[in-house]
Amino acid sequence: xxxxxxxxxxxxxxxxxxxxxxxxxxxxxxxxxxxxxxxxxxxxxxxxxxxxxxxxxxxxxxxxxxxxxxxxxxxxxxxxxxxxxxxxxxxxxxxxxxxxxxxxxxxxxxxxxxxxxxxxxxxxxxxxxxxxxxxxxxxxxxxxxxxxxxxxxxxxxxxxxxxxxxxxxxxxxxxxxxxxxxxxxxxxxxxxxxx
Numbered sequence: 001x002x003x004x005x006x007x008x009x010x011x012x013x014x015x016x017x018x019x020x021x022x023x024x025x026x027x028x029x030x031x032x033x034x035x036x037x038x039x040x041x042x043x044x045x046x047x048x049x050x051x052x053x054x055x056x057x058x059x060x061x062x063x064x065x066x067x068x069x070x071x072x073x074x075x076x077x078x079x080x081x082x083x084x085x086x087x088x089x090x091x092x093x094x095x096x097x098x099x100x101x102x103x104x105x106x107x108x109x110x111x112x113x114x115x116x117x118x119x120x121x122x123x124x125x126x127x128x129x130x131x132x133x134x135x136x137x138x139x140x141x142x143x144x145x146x147x148x149x150x151x152x153x154x155x156x157x158x159x160x161x162x163x164x165x166x167x168x169x170x171x172x173x174x175x176x177x178x179x180x181x182x183x184x185x186x187x188x189x190x191x192x193x194x195x
Contacts, residue, residue, distance in 0.1 A: 002037065002081050003088040009035055010073045010092030015100070017131075018124050024069050026131040029054050029138060032076055049076045051142035058139065063183040069093050140165075160193075 013031055017024035032054055036045040049057065054072070061071035070090040077089025111117055141147065144154040144161055155162055164186060171177050 003084055005035075005037075006077050006080060006085055006088040007092040010077075010089050011096045013073075014069070014093050014097045018128060022068055022135075023128040023131050025058065025072065026135040026138075028069065028072060029135060037080065048080060051138065053079070055139045055143055059183070063180060063187070065180065 009031055010028070013024055013028045017027045029051070032049050033047050033051055035048040037048060038045050054076070057072045057075035058068070060075060061068045064071055070093045073089035073093040074086040077085035077087070079085070081088070144151075144158050146154045149157065168182055168186070171182055172179060
C-alpha cells in the first residue's frame with residue numbers, strides 16, 4: 001500500500017508540474033513534506049520528509065549526474081520503504097510523463113507553432129521561474145535555520161552558509177564550471193571544516 005502511495009504522489013507531482021525536473025521541485029517539496037505516514041514501530045504520524053531532509057535530497061541529487069527529480073524522489077522513497085520505495089518513487093516521477101510524452105510527441109510537432117500554444121508557453125515560463133525562486137526561498141528557510149533564529153540572526157551567525165551561497169552563485173553565473181564540481185568542492189571543504 002505504501003509503495004502505491006509513493007508511486008501515486010510522485011506521478012501527481014510529475015503530471016502537474018511544468019518546466020522539467022528543477023521546476024517540479026517546488027511542488028515535490030510541498031507534497032513530500034505534507035504527506036504523512038506512520039513509521040514501523042511507532043504510533044505517531046510524521047512527514048515523509050522534513051524540509052531539511054528534502055534539502056539534503058536535493059543536495060545529493062545535484063551532486064549526481066542525470067535528472068534531479070527522479071533522484072530526489074528516489075531518496076525519499078528509499079527513506080520510506082528501502083529499495084522498493086526508491087523504485088516506486090522514481091517510476092512515479094518518470095513513467096507517467098514519459099508515456100504521456102510518447103503519446104503527445106506526434107501531435108505536438110503539428111501544433112507547436114500555433115498561436116494558442118505559443119501564448120500558453122509564454123505565460124508558463126515565468127511561472128516556472130517563480131516556482132524555482134519559491135523552492136530556493138523555502139530551502140533557505142530550513143538550511144539557514146530561520147524558524148529558530150529569524151532571518152537576521154540566521155544570516156549573521158550563518159555567515160559561512162551565506163558565503164557558500166555567494167561563491168556558488170558567482171561561480172555558476174560567471175564561469176562555465178559544472179555544478180557537480182562546485183558541489184564536490186563544497187563537500188570537500190565541509191568535510192574538512194565542519195568535522
